[in-house]
Amino acid sequence: MAIDRRNMLLGGSAIAAIAAFIGLRPMGTAIAAEGDFPYKLSDEEWRAKLDPAAYDVLRHEGTERPFTSPLNDEHGAGTFVCAGCAQPLFAADTKFDSGTGWPSFYTFIDGAIGTTVDKSLFMTRTEVHCSNCGGHQGHVFEDGPAPTGLRYCINGVALNFVAA
Numbered sequence: 001m002a003i004d005r006r007n008m009l010l011g012g013s014a015i016a017a018i019a020a021f022i023g024l025r026p027m028g029t030a031i032a033a034e035g036d037f038p039y040k041l042s043d044e045e046w047r048a049k050l051d052p053a054a055y056d057v058l059r060h061e062g063t064e065r066p067f068t069s070p071l072n073d074e075h076g077a078g079t080f081v082c083a084g085c086a087q088p089l090f091a092a093d094t095k096f097d098s099g100t101g102w103p104s105f106y107t108f109i110d111g112a113i114g115t116t117v118d119k120s121l122f123m124t125r126t127e128v129h130c131s132n133c134g135g136h137q138g139h140v141f142e143d144g145p146a147p148t149g150l151r152y153c154i155n156g157v158a159l160n161f162v163a164a
Contacts, residue, residue, distance in 0.1 A: 039085040039133040058135035066101025069156020077164040084135035
């Protein structure tokens with residue numbers, strides 16, 4: 001196969017489309033830390049504080065694999081707090097099994113969560129972050145149970161559970 005202008009353009013277009021589809025971001029950019037949040041650490045301090053999976057989710061909007069979090073099976077009384085700053089985010093009695101593989105809640109503790117529009121992966125979603133440190137938690141969807149009809153689909157590595 002000869003390399004000609006048409007093949008070069010087609011190949012370049014394919015590479016650009018794939019890159020846009022998977023939502024590539026520059027490495028080393030602390031995505032979640034862009035806002036002005038009360039709890040602040042340098043990138044080096046975040047790396048030292050968090051395990052690699054939590055760092056990827058909280059600071060770079062990563063996603064853990066479904067059905068891997070031990071918090072999926074946590075059904076005790078207590079509070080789910082941000083793994084980055086320990087701010088209480090979700091009361092345990094608002095947790096439900098959504099079948100998605102991530103801890104899910106139908107509401108949050110007042111003032112604990114902020115949202116932004118996420119337009120990655122050719123769709124528009126509502127991203128959820130901790131209002132204290134800006135750490136990415138997951139997304140909220142409109143397919144949850146009563147009374148809110150919402151499903152806060154949260155990465156387990158972004159949370160810690162504090163028993164009552």
